[in-house]
Amino acid sequence: MASAGGSVALRWGLRARSAFRVESCRRNAFDQELLGPTSLSGFSLQHHRRAYRAALCIELTKPLVVRDVPSSSLEPHEVRVCVRYCGVNFADILACQGLYQEKHSLPFIPGMEFSGDVMETGVDVSGIKEGDRVIGVANTKALAEEYVADQKLLWTIPQGVSYEEAATLPVSYGTAILALERRACTKAGETVLVTAAAGATGLATVDVASNVLKAKVIAAAGSDKKCNLALQKGAVQSINYNSAGLREEVKKLTANKGVDVAIDTIGGDIFKEALHSLSWEGRIVVIGFAGGIIPSIPANLLLLKNISALGLYWGRYRSQDFPVFSSALSSALQYCQEGRIQPYVGAVFKLEEVNEAFAQVTQRKSTGKVIISVS
Numbered sequence: 001m002a003s004a005g006g007s008v009a010l011r012w013g014l015r016a017r018s019a020f021r022v023e024s025c026r027r028n029a030f031d032q033e034l035l036g037p038t039s040l041s042g043f044s045l046q047h048h049r050r051a052y053r054a055a056l057c058i059e060l061t062k063p064l065v066v067r068d069v070p071s072s073s074l075e076p077h078e079v080r081v082c083v084r085y086c087g088v089n090f091a092d093i094l095a096c097q098g099l100y101q102e103k104h105s106l107p108f109i110p111g112m113e114f115s116g117d118v119m120e121t122g123v124d125v126s127g128i129k130e131g132d133r134v135i136g137v138a139n140t141k142a143l144a145e146e147y148v149a150d151q152k153l154l155w156t157i158p159q160g161v162s163y164e165e166a167a168t169l170p171v172s173y174g175t176a177i178l179a180l181e182r183r184a185c186t187k188a189g190e191t192v193l194v195t196a197a198a199g200a201t202g203l204a205t206v207d208v209a210s211n212v213l214k215a216k217v218i219a220a221a222g223s224d225k226k227c228n229l230a231l232q233k234g235a236v237q238s239i240n241y242n243s244a245g246l247r248e249e250v251k252k253l254t255a256n257k258g259v260d261v262a263i264d265t266i267g268g269d270i271f272k273e274a275l276h277s278l279s280w281e282g283r284i285v286v287i288g289f290a291g292g293i294i295p296s297i298p299a300n301l302l303l304l305k306n307i308s309a310l311g312l313y314w315g316r317y318r319s320q321d322f323p324v325f326s327s328a329l330s331s332a333l334q335y336c337q338e339g340r341i342q343p344y345v346g347a348v349f350k351l352e353e354v355n356e357a358f359a360q361v362t363q364r365k366s367t368g369k370v371i372i373s374v375s
Contacts, residue, residue: 050070050071051068051069051070051071052068052069052071052144052145052146053066053067053068053069053144053145053351054066054067054068054109054141054143054145054146055109055110055111055144055351056108056109057095057096057104057106057107057108057109057110058107060096060098061096061098063355064096064110064355064358066351066352066354069109069144071146072148074120074121074122074148075122076122076125077122077124077125077150078121078122078125078148078149078150079118079120079121079122079125079128079134079148079149079150079151080119080120080146080147080148081114081117081119081134081136081146081148081149082116082118082119082146082375083114083115083116083142083144083145083146083147083374084114084115084116084117084167084373084374084375085114085115085116085163085164085166085167085348085371085372085373085374086111086114086142086143086144086167086371086372086374087111087112087113087114087167087168087170087171087172087200087369087370087371087372088349088357088358088361088369088370088372089112089113089171089200090288090290090361091112091171092110092111092112092143093358093361093362095110095140096110096358102139104139104140108140108141109140109141109142109143109144110140110141110142110143111138111140111141111142111143111144111147112137112138112140112142112170112171113135113136113137113142113167113169113170113171114135114136114138114142114147114167114374115133115134115135115136115157115163115164115166116133116134116136116147116374116375117131117132117134118130118131118132118134118154119146122151125151126151127151128151128154128156132156133156133157133163133166134154134155134157135154135166135167135169135170135333136149136153136154136155136170137153137170137174137318137329138153143351143354143374144374145351145374152326153318155326155329155333157333158333158334158336158337159337160337161333161336161337164345164371165336165345166333166336167369167371168200168204168343168344168345168368168369168371169329169332169333169336169343170329170332171200171201171314172200172201172203172343172369173204173207173208173328173332173335173336173341173343174314174329174332175201175204175205175287175312175314176201176204176205176207176208176209176263177208177328177331178312178314178317178328179205179263179285179287179312180192180205180208180209180213180215180261180263180285181208181213182324182328183283183285183310183311183312184261184263184283184285184310185283186209186213186215186260186261187213187215187260188213188214188215189214189216190216190260190261191215191216191218191259191260191261191279192205192209192215192216192217192218192259192260192261192262192263193217193218193220193250193259193262193263193274193277194209194217194218194219194220194230194262194263195221195241195246195262195263195264195265195266195270195271195274196221196222196264196266196290197217197219197220197221197226197227197230197235197238198219198221198225198226198227198229198230198367198368199265199290199366199368200346200366200368200369200370201265201287201288202219202221202230202265203229203230203233203344203367203368203369204341204343204369205263206219206230206234207233207234207341207342207343207344208335208341209234209261209263210233210234210235210236211234211340211341211342212335212340212341215261216236216237217230217235217236217237218235218236218237218238218239218250218253218254218259219231219235219237219239220238220239220240220241220246220270220274221238221239221240222240222241222242222364223240223242224240226240226367227239229344229367229368233342233344237253239253241270241273246270246273246274247273247276247277250277251277254279257279258277258278258280258282259277259279260278260279260282260283261282261283261285262274262275262277262278262282262284262285263284263285263287264284264285264286264287265287265288265289265290266288266289266290266291267286267288267289267290267291267292267294267295268289268291268292269291269293269295270291271284272295275297275298275301275307275309276301278305278307279305280305280306280307281305281306281307281308282305282307282308283307283308283309283310284307284308284309284310285310285312286309286310286311286312287312297309343368344367345368345371346366346367346368346370347360347366347370347371348371348372348373349370349371349372349373350372351373351374353372354372357370357372
């Protein structure tokens, strides 16, 4: 989520309806009539392998298509998972526009998080067996009926946690936990401002801050409806920043003190308002730039108020500090099992409706997590 969104102008809605044809799903996975001259390196269909359905980005900025792709063999340390649900993330949409910091060769299957059942394990796999319910994280390829994962990137879903809930946890709750607990070092009783508070990551942040860390949350969102949802998830106060100035409202709600912590996913002017809303020794954590504008930070403000501006690129922990990355996901699963957090699924789409799902996120019509029901 750390990449700038630019102008998020994918016309997923109308273009998807005209371009997407479900009847193509069961044709030869890479029929040249459908794909034209596009390079298909790595996806040649072999007759001795079975195929499974996946959502493919064949051309950047164009609607995805659902096709059959060939199943791959397992390496000794790998696990084959039957995917039940895949989370939709803003990063997936950016990747399909070529705007994400990690570029993918075409064609590629998006999808960064999933829940499902273990179908098969490699000979060196231990601790995970066939039939286990798991969640997993990926760079790509999770938006499909099947995913082959490195065993270390799978976590067992505890009893009492549904597949739908589990699919919401890796990115949104993993990000929220690291932002609040590790980067901002949030303490009980502190006041936390959350922007885009009804979105997937925002609502997860409200949930963790309010119900796990026992902080006082001010939820900022773009409509009264979204503000009310954040209040239902544990926020004590809310601000509709489309009808009132964020900085001024924070002053009113905190008796001019400001907030101890701000978690921002929007960037642009909203970030600047949140930065000015910090109290003495306050901390702001930059998670992303969903508004499309990367703001500059006035260093004099950091000095005058002794405040800190911090960044969080959730996915980077996977390669730089895997124990921290893994611990955040384990905590999310534990919090969910204990009932301390309650993930909110705002909408569920079928795999064939992937473009409608992307459109709902892009057009900011979604609340909570949007997930795809795959199998």
